[in-house]
Amino acid sequence: MYAFDIERPSSVSEAVEALKNEEAQALSGGQTLIPTLKQRLAAPEKLISLTGISDMKGICEGAGGSVCIGGATTHGEVAEGASAYPALAELASHIGDPAVRNRGTIGGSLANNDPSACYPAAALGSGALIVTNTREIAADDYFEGMFSTALDEGEIITEVRFPVPECANYQKFVQPASRFALVAVFVAKYADGVRVAVTGASEDGVFRWTDAEQALNADFSVDALENLKCSEEGMIEDMHGSAAYRAHLVKVMTKRSVGAC
Amino acid sequence: MPADGGIGASPKRREDVRFLTGKGNYTDDINVRGQAYVHFVRSELAHGHINSIDTGAASAMEGVVRIFTGADFESVGGIPCGWQITDRFGEVMQEPAHPVLAQGKVRHVGDPIAAVVAETYEQARDAAEAIEIDISELPAVIDMKAAVANSDVKVHEDLISNLCYDWGFVEENRDAVDAAIKGAHHVTTLELVNNRLIANPMEPRVAVGDYNSATDDHTLYTTSQNPHVIRLLMGAFVLGIPEHKLRVVSPDVGGGFGTKIFHYAEEAFCTFAAKACGRPVKWTSSRSEAFMSDAHGRDHVTKIELAMDAEGMFQALRTETYANMGAYLSTFAPSVPTWLHGTLMAGNYKTPLIYVNVKAVFTNTVPVDAYRGAGRPEATFQLERVIDKAAREMGIDPIELRRKNFITEFPYATPVAVEYDTGDYHATMDKLSEIADLSGFEARRAQSASNGKLRGLGVNCYIEACGIAPSNLVGQLGARAGLYESATVRVNATGGLVVMTGSHSHGQGHETAFPQVIADMIGIDASMVEIVHGDTAKVPMGMGTYGSRSLAVGGSAMFKATEKIINKAKKIAAHLMEAADSDIELKDGQFSVAGTDKSVAWGDVTLAAYVPHNYPLEDIEPGLEETAFYDPANFTYPSGAYACEVEVDPDTGKVDIKSFAAADDFGNIVNPMIVDGQVHGGIGQGIGQALLEQAVYDSDGQLLSGSYMDYAMPRADDVPYYTVDHSCQTPCTHNPLGVKGCGEAGAIGSPPAVVNAVVDALQRAGHDITHIDMPLSPSKVWSAMNS
Numbered sequence A: 001m002y003a004f005d006i007e008r009p010s011s012v013s014e015a016v017e018a019l020k021n022e023e024a025q026a027l028s029g030g031q032t033l034i035p036t037l038k039q040r041l042a043a044p045e046k047l048i049s050l051t052g053i054s055d056m057k058g059i060c061e062g063a064g065g066s067v068c069i070g071g072a073t074t075h076g077e078v079a080e081g082a083s084a085y086p087a088l089a090e091l092a093s094h095i096g097d098p099a100v101r102n103r104g105t106i107g108g109s110l111a112n113n114d115p116s117a118c119y120p121a122a123a124l125g126s127g128a129l130i131v132t133n134t135r136e137i138a139a140d141d142y143f144e145g146m147f148s149t150a151l152d153e154g155e156i157i158t159e160v161r162f163p164v165p166e167c168a169n170y171q172k173f174v175q176p177a178s179r180f181a182l183v184a185v186f187v188a189k190y191a192d193g194v195r196v197a198v199t200g201a202s203e204d205g206v207f208r209w210t211d212a213e214q215a216l217n218a219d220f221s222v223d224a225l226e227n228l229k230c231s232e233e234g235m236i237e238d239m240h241g242s243a244a245y246r247a248h249l250v251k252v253m254t255k256r257s258v259g260a261c
Numbered sequence B: 001m002p003a004d005g006g007i008g009a010s011p012k013r014r015e016d017v018r019f020l021t022g023k024g025n026y027t028d029d030i031n032v033r034g035q036a037y038v039h040f041v042r043s044e045l046a047h048g049h050i051n052s053i054d055t056g057a058a059s060a061m062e063g064v065v066r067i068f069t070g071a072d073f074e075s076v077g078g079i080p081c082g083w084q085i086t087d088r089f090g091e092v093m094q095e096p097a098h099p100v101l102a103q104g105k106v107r108h109v110g111d112p113i114a115a116v117v118a119e120t121y122e123q124a125r126d127a128a129e130a131i132e133i134d135i136s137e138l139p140a141v142i143d144m145k146a147a148v149a150n151s152d153v154k155v156h157e158d159l160i161s162n163l164c165y166d167w168g169f170v171e172e173n174r175d176a177v178d179a180a181i182k183g184a185h186h187v188t189t190l191e192l193v194n195n196r197l198i199a200n201p202m203e204p205r206v207a208v209g210d211y212n213s214a215t216d217d218h219t220l221y222t223t224s225q226n227p228h229v230i231r232l233l234m235g236a237f238v239l240g241i242p243e244h245k246l247r248v249v250s251p252d253v254g255g256g257f258g259t260k261i262f263h264y265a266e267e268a269f270c271t272f273a274a275k276a277c278g279r280p281v282k283w284t285s286s287r288s289e290a291f292m293s294d295a296h297g298r299d300h301v302t303k304i305e306l307a308m309d310a311e312g313m314f315q316a317l318r319t320e321t322y323a324n325m326g327a328y329l330s331t332f333a334p335s336v337p338t339w340l341h342g343t344l345m346a347g348n349y350k351t352p353l354i355y356v357n358v359k360a361v362f363t364n365t366v367p368v369d370a371y372r373g374a375g376r377p378e379a380t381f382q383l384e385r386v387i388d389k390a391a392r393e394m395g396i397d398p399i400e401l402r403r404k405n406f407i408t409e410f411p412y413a414t415p416v417a418v419e420y421d422t423g424d425y426h427a428t429m430d431k432l433s434e435i436a437d438l439s440g441f442e443a444r445r446a447q448s449a450s451n452g453k454l455r456g457l458g459v460n461c462y463i464e465a466c467g468i469a470p471s472n473l474v475g476q477l478g479a480r481a482g483l484y485e486s487a488t489v490r491v492n493a494t495g496g497l498v499v500m501t502g503s504h505s506h507g508q509g510h511e512t513a514f515p516q517v518i519a520d521m522i523g524i525d526a527s528m529v530e531i532v533h534g535d536t537a538k539v540p541m542g543m544g545t546y547g548s549r550s551l552a553v554g555g556s557a558m559f560k561a562t563e564k565i566i567n568k569a570k571k572i573a574a575h576l577m578e579a580a581d582s583d584i585e586l587k588d589g590q591f592s593v594a595g596t597d598k599s600v601a602w603g604d605v606t607l608a609a610y611v612p613h614n615y616p617l618e619d620i621e622p623g624l625e626e627t628a629f630y631d632p633a634n635f636t637y638p639s640g641a642y643a644c645e646v647e648v649d650p651d652t653g654k655v656d657i658k659s660f661a662a663a664d665d666f667g668n669i670v671n672p673m674i675v676d677g678q679v680h681g682g683i684g685q686g687i688g689q690a691l692l693e694q695a696v697y698d699s700d701g702q703l704l705s706g707s708y709m710d711y712a713m714p715r716a717d718d719v720p721y722y723t724v725d726h727s728c729q730t731p732c733t734h735n736p737l738g739v740k741g742c743g744e745a746g747a748i749g750s751p752p753a754v755v756n757a758v759v760d761a762l763q764r765a766g767h768d769i770t771h772i773d774m775p776l777s778p779s780k781v782w783s784a785m786n787s
């Protein structure tokens, strides 16, 4: 780790101000950033901690029965507290281990947009709204590829709003070593349509499997997926699985999600 | 029996109180006044010529004490290899130099090039980044067969080729084996890989060097399974420090699994640098460094052929193995695929003719050496896999085929040079059948099938050689060390004992089990016995802990020293009771005169030994302290039968272990609870190897599985509840305790059980699959099912 200073603002505006310093970087749960610093792969001069900002913490009910989660809310808090959206709480309860869940946050996860992370699937699969200090970004516009998002420099995710579906389910097939998603699928059924979001599989990060959505809109059943095949083009290929395997798992996990819905 | 646990009791492990409450004293807990910290600059390339190293700017940086490169070590020796193999043609193996810091070339990712000693770790790391190193990259030698076939690119230019040795065993049998295989009724052939593993002990390696310029004394604190071995190798071969001026201390060691046997460059560096810098120097490995600098394990590529007659009787066995040595020869590397592997190829079976060929190969990878089981898991895996395949080809039940070929008479001289003293392989198989409820398998399979899962059963046997080893024998085989063990038993005036032993614990529970033996012999409480180990200044020269040798060899040394103590104490007691020596009996800590009611207590005798007022001074010396060295007459041969049941998810290829049962014969048992724990841990590691773990290099020699993000260690939910039994006991005939050793059995016996079970599940489901290489990850199993 290189030496750095740390600031602990208590409001979003203070944090935004502090992040105007070019050498500053936001720190939330640190479950991604701290290991990066330890390996000396990043060298921010100043870390701006977001976890002391009470406005960014907690879970509440928003307009139209949506679930609003503060950007600095930990996975553990979501697992315990998001009972209004059980599939989301369930997803949070399987991120990492207890130590990770007690520190890691939803804002940090979405800002990082790891191609194998869990929350991106929930956000995209729910058509969530990513609320920042300057704007509201629809999930469909937010994820821009592996580790890449619509966030501007210094922009902070303050809240994430999830419309609550009629039913939803997340099926995570873990990569044996990291236990991130090798392939995981989030299916959510809303009055205005079904959304299917896939994480872990694609070199472009989380994506919607639109063929499956169409089939499920016509007939929300496991059988409706039977004749579909997810293309292996652009799928991640590594020691844990081929592109073909990942494409295959997309279908298996989607079927299981629908079956559990 | 002592109230707090003699032989056969299961008192809780006394050392765990310290380990579990944060009161352990590990090497990283040792900080010497004035110490500086070292950071190693390690090669990021697998293979390259070092053109230049510029430390100028770095040396001027804040906090830097001194920067070392290979040039600083030209006048000292290299890291030695402790075992020399003679090949099929009578030539000794090719043995490359292994400098402390790279000289001229880097040969694997992680090879240390330079070392920065600074006031703090961070300053050392900062300066390390400022060192300018110019390296011309060379093509990496990674694939073993290619490395042997083509010597255009050599890991070591001064060697003839990348082949370390081509070993044949038993060479005289070669033609007879070939002929038997040619003429056999049926030959089953299997090609397989024994996957490369990284031990990953919980505690990474640490070394602290200290030097006293006033006395010229060197001290090295290090995470070692065998401090005396390090003292000898480093003192005599690397740094030229005589043993009386070099102390090596290994306090609590947080797991080793073999990887802390070896003498590593970082140890020599810290010892050397402490003198050169005039202050103590400390190194603590990061986990990332551990992945690329701790010796790796296994990494064999094997073809095995088993010839049978029409009844399935084994007639001949032939194997050809490529064994990866990595870039340099680690301490015991050459012995692992040869003497610890070839000699075990008979397994539990009466195969009359065996020929084992091993080609050891240099590659641009981390050195490979002994890892829990060391050679025996590789032998067991291929043998028990080929037998399983043979059973299917011959249409014989796999258990039946094994039983038909079991060795049943002991002692049994195998065609691969070892003599099994005892064993009862039918007994362990019978026991396994009972504890694993083998007869209930079909019902369980039907149940799994109704849940859409493919259930399979894998059974295998194993035999291993522990209690390494008769010194004269290993000397003939090329060992550059003896393999006895030592113990000094010091009795204090008030009756307590301190036992100083060369066996060292890296988590096995020695501090609990050894006192049980001694307390049982004397009839006192085990709490009166204290174990001292891990410090060359305190304990007699001993060889340390590996090869499941501590109780069989170290325990025997303690037994012998305690016998001497008892004999002398009896003389003192005889004097106190005015009786003849030969009439004295010792029971429950009381010396009595046979046939009388006269007795004196243990404590009375020990007090008399140190306050010799009423004492036979003309016949015996005061004091009560004895040393014994025990050199075993043979290896010990634990054996057993294992069964694993798995469920395969046909949609994903994921394997779930539903049950695992182990019936072991470890001879006599001192602490059944500790034995259970050793077997549990060993099976867990075996399941890790079978399903999860693999060190992966790409063709450029980059270690792709260089962290826990990609190297999969078994977690609690990857393993089932185990059913273990060690009631089948055929005591070892040649050591005084009748014990065999249990530390590695689980890791040796379990991988074939898991793979046999998965193959069984797939075959029962109609897949024409005869083998899948470990680790049987979901993607590999799925690919096999869908190819």
Ligand SMILES: Cc1cc2nc3c(=O)[nH]c(=O)nc-3n(C[C@H](O)[C@H](O)[C@H](O)COP(=O)(O)OP(=O)(O)OC[C@H]3O[C@@H](n4cnc5c(N)ncnc54)[C@H](O)[C@@H]3O)c2cc1C
Pocket: A025, A026, A027, A028, A029, A030, A031, A032, A033, A034, A050, A071, A072, A094, A095, A096, A097, A100, A103, A104, A105, A106, A107, A108, A109, A110, A111, A112, A114, A116, A117, A118, A119, A155, A156, A157, A158, A178, A179, A180, A181
């Ligand atoms: C052992 C382990 C296992 C894990 N397993 C999983 C898993 O199974 N599934 C999974 O999804 N994740 C997993 N993770 C990742 C974990 O969920 C992280 O917590 C998460 O990805 C990052 O969140 P954080 O709060 O820790 O962010 P930090 O590490 O603090 O920050 C990450 C990045 O986001 C930026 N950032 C942080 N907060 C904000 C914000 N509010 N607005 C804008 N930018 C911000 C930071 O500047 C930084 O660039 C695991 C992590 C570990 C260590």
